[in-house]
Amino acid sequence: MNGRYDVNKPIKSQFEPVLPTQTKATLRMVLAGASDRAELASGPLAHIVTFTDELFRSDGTMRDVYPVLAVVASPAAAVEVEAAIKALARLATIPAPPVLRIDRDVDGVAALIQTVLESGLGRISNYARTMATELVMLRRERETLFENFRVLEDAFRARNWEPASEIFAHDVFVDPKDEGIGRLMTDGWVEQLLPVSSFGVSGFALHFRNLTRGGGEVVVTLDYVENGEGVAEWVVPFSDLAADWNFFSLPKACDGSPRTLRLRISANGSEPPAPSLGHPIASHRYAARARSPHGDLDHRPLAIKIYSGIPGVRPTALPNSIAPSSLISGRRIEDYRLPLEALRAVADVSVSPIVPDFQTIRFLEHEDAIVCHPLPAGISAGAVANVVAPGTVRFSARAVIDHAEGKPALVGFLLAPSAANLRSEIAILEREGTARRSAYFSGWRDVAAGEPVSINIMLDSPTQRTMNLVVLSRAKGDSVDFCWLKVFDFRMVRHFDVEPRGEALHVQ
């Protein structure tokens, strides 16, 4: 509980204990007569006993007391306990606790009770709590199953298997003053709330006005507003988009409670194709939004069509169908950038036999870029410490050799655990061509002068802990003259589980 999704804090994982190992120290489960205070107040039951004169408050309520057992050590206390049990009956909820007489060997019996309550009951409580968590999950799944079953049954009986029905459409509106919102996608994202209930949505279509020649990807994510759970993600190379309507299909229609769907579009690459906008509307909430204000977005939503129907089936009028790159059901997605302070602190961890007479690794203040000049031998490496948050599944950046006469080079990235010896990691990479199992290596990518390239790392599974990012470069040919390799536009995407659906909670 109470984990928070900022990059400097680990999220809950299976490495952390999910259940407390001890029961609540102050849980008062034993009722005793006030007359027995002297006998019990200093004994082993002292911290779990409630005496009859402190059982009820002046308003007749009982707070944080759970009398599962009553103990009596004296006749006077027996009378008091009996009266208290009668008073408990008036609350209706609490069964009369069994009364245990401990006239002799007070401490011995008390120790036994303590052991049973704190040890045995504690274990049982922990187990019951696990079951309660599981019960909640099962109930929720049962609700969804029942609802879906009914939808299927209705559709089957009615034989109305519409492959894809358009349930909402907002057409393209070209305003001559539009400047295009492509830049917004590379600077951050453009966000659009869908004006339909999520229930039954099987896909949507976005319109792109024109395509660009440059390389890069448009990243589209769909999630639920109300709980932040992700639905799916599409990573689409520019070349796969049509200058028309593009259908983004879901392999499974949205189910569960009806919620608001949020579409977020971002891109990497120099000039991403921009989604078209629709007519202006009065609603501010349903207008498209971006991280920074833009005149085109003033009360204008994206041009969009939304479909329900059989998942994976594209509407006949929309030839270009795009399947999701990943289903992120039950997880939250966060698109985050590296803080400038961290980039500014880039450290040189190069491994090379050559000692250069100039600074090969440095931060370019006004361009928010890291320079990683290769050397004729070895690997130049700039490390940015502890910036890759747990749960990161994708990393991207752009690189260019910023000199007209710069010789070509190779660029790559390494994600290494915080505690790792980075020079040692790079030495292994240099020596063996691959990284250790605990690290991720992007592979090498060619970069030429004046031709920016995008580098993407898709991890097989989310990172489990905070990691270091290392920018790598090495010579491609014999010369590294003017090979001013600049790396910039660092973007990360991380997923993290939303607990009620996460089975991790039950891992012991």
Add this chain to the structure above:
Amino acid sequence: MSSEDRDLVVIAMPLYGHAALAVEALETAFASVTECRIEVVVSVDGDPRREVFDALTLYAATRPELHVIFGPNAGPGGARNRAIDFIVESLPDAKAVYFLDADNRVLPTTIDTLYARLKAEQCGWVYTNIDTFSVRWGAHYGDGYSRLTHCVSDNICDTGSMISIDVFDAGVRFDADRQNGFEDWEFWLSCIEAGFVGVPCHDTAFEYRLRAESRFKEANRDRAASLSFLRRRHKALFRRSTLVDFEHQEAPRYAMLRTGDGAIACFTDPTLEPSILDFDEAIRAFWGSAAEPDNFHFPPFLAAGSRETLKLLKQSRLWPNLLVHLERATEAANVVFVQIRNVPAERGIDIEVMPSGHVRKGRADLIFMSSTIVRDAIRNNALDWLGSIAADQVWPTVAVVKVRFPFPAEAPKRSSATPEQSLINLVHTIATSPLQAVAAKRWTWRGSRLPALSELYKQLRTEVGGAPVLPLGHAKSGKRTLALLVPNASFGGAEKVAFAAARELKAEGFETHLFVLGNGRMDVLDEFDASFDFIHFWKAGIPAWGGSNRFLGQDFIAEYHDVDWNALKGQLSGFDLIINNHVMAVHPLMARLRSEGTRTACYLHVVDETPLRRPAGQPFAAIAHEHCYDAFLTCSEQLKVYLHSYGVPLEKIYAVANAPSISVKPKMLTEIVQNRQARAADAPLRILYMGRFEPQKGIDRIHAALQDLRARNIPYEALAVGGEILAEQPSSWTGKLRELGVTVRPPIFGGREIAAILAWGDILIMPSRWEGAPLMIAEAQLVGCVPVATAVGAVDELVTDGRDGILIEGESDLKIVADLANAVESLARDRNRLGRLRDGGLFTASGRSWAASFGPFVEWCDQSVSTTPRIVTRTPNRPAEPQPSIEIVVPAVA
């Protein structure tokens, strides 16, 4: 950040009957992903299921953040209160409380998102839309929070809301009364009353379990009783002034396009600062309200006029009343033109409805119409039809409202743009906006649950029980409000006395409203013109008399009679004090107004007589409604006793001795007295009569007595000031008097003129057949004019025979005529006696004042009439400004 540094949010869960579901709710609560610390307080409300105890004991064993209160059954409100008290006492660093019902669930982000919004908005509480599961249902509760909607339509916030701890620190709790089926709604009303407001949050939700049958459904079956409970419990919230204040802020009724600068001022209460829209915002609001009327507000009435016109109307004191007339006029015509005329001695409002094709005469100073007309014209492509309002021939039906009142002679500056053309320009701009293309499409996907914001004025009408609703909120500076009701406002004594009451109460700190009911005009009386802050007319549908009922043989009007009850209730609701001065049609409303919190008083002046001498008149209709009034005012001790004889308790009756309705400055009085003393002893006696020329006033007796005096050769000069009541008199008394050499002058109204005329007369004759306590006697004595009057009504309370005037006893006309002539003759012959009576009158008058006369009544008002408390919006964590009127003290009057 250490655990203790994080804000503590407490989830409070009342538990009864959901033993099998509570653990599910707890699980979701503890699964919250949040920066806050979370503690959960379960308040077990005497649930007889032992499963509850077992489950909670097991759960508590592993959750130090769980607290459980076991208590006897107290209902949902009582159980929640126990949780609140526990939080306030035991978790003092709690910042907010979220109520989670034991059968509901929260999402992992619910708590974090709502608390972040609560902190950002600094509001009282943050609420979500409602999405149910099991039985699926969802509702959108608006993009903005409206207290007016929350009061008059339905409960719009579930208890599953994030509530600032300041709400509980301020003492707000749930009502534990089990008669209250809507304890959640009642709680929010308490929050509003304490000055807190809510804010919606659509970025998260909670899961509301809905089954086929529920407690909510059960409560709704007895909705009427529950609503009645809420209104009784929160009287101050449901007062017109409070609701109009909310309306002004949240859904203003009028949009006024200023022709000079094109700004659109939105307001309900014209005395308050309006909110200003520019064209762009207005267009967005117009089209937004078409598809999403629960999220966007465009005022339901649209007007245009110049800044100067508005200034003039505000100065006229008629502006709120005019708005009521304009609203009503839109029900009879498509468009309303207002024409303002400067009339020095009169105020009035007249309305004329013209058919389609009307050729107009003169331009309008202000134009007014329903926004629905604009909407229809755009939808039906009828902009040319609407555009004709700027032409000479107007195709929409038109109501012309002519307003006249005195204003400074210099004509108001006229705007170069006419109101008609300015309004048409706005309509055209709206109609051609790109927003129109998709205006029919609703983007908010959850179904609308709230009434249209632009229709809230109708809900307000339903709540108040009248229409249109007077567009005035609370009086300035927490003043108490007085409505003085009169059937006409001319120069009659009864009106003047009532005006004097208003003047005294205004001096005491009341905001005073004059309602002329059953009449559309009034004469301007300089002496009392400043006694009223606002003046209202309503003529149609208010009979002066009538009804088929009989009370002691007298007519009275009941609720089923043909009276414009809507107009009366809409305008009279919400005043702190109403004094009914002879408006018969209002009696049946008084009980309702009183039960809503208004203090009511009835001012009576005279027991009239029919031609056959049957006692009749206003006192009987008032006695028939005795229990509706908290106080009665009479002009005499005699009338007080008379009312008591009909069962009105003495303590309820305030006998207010009449004082002069005019004032004379000491210097002028000295001059008058010196002139009187300087008159020659043999100069002809100056005989004065002032009043209507009608039998009640004894005009026939005057004529006969003057004839007699001529026959006796008594030298006199006579002046009669007044008018004929032609309907009742086949022949002219004016002519007959002139034949006797009497100078006849038309009625006069100005205090100075009245004083001058009285200063002329040596004696004032008043041989009335019946009277109350005529002001004219007190006014005559004020300037040393000796009254000679019949001892009818309470005249003998004003005149002590032989000391400050002469009283004539008896009923026989012959005797009275003879006694009157004798009295006049004796004064004509014995000027010393005339001098003694003059001095006696001056002495008597010097001891009279309205302040002294109204003293006991004003004292009663101070004790019994309290102002409707103003709801002062406060922000948690910021101390509310001290407002003496914040206390909710509305004494029960039912």
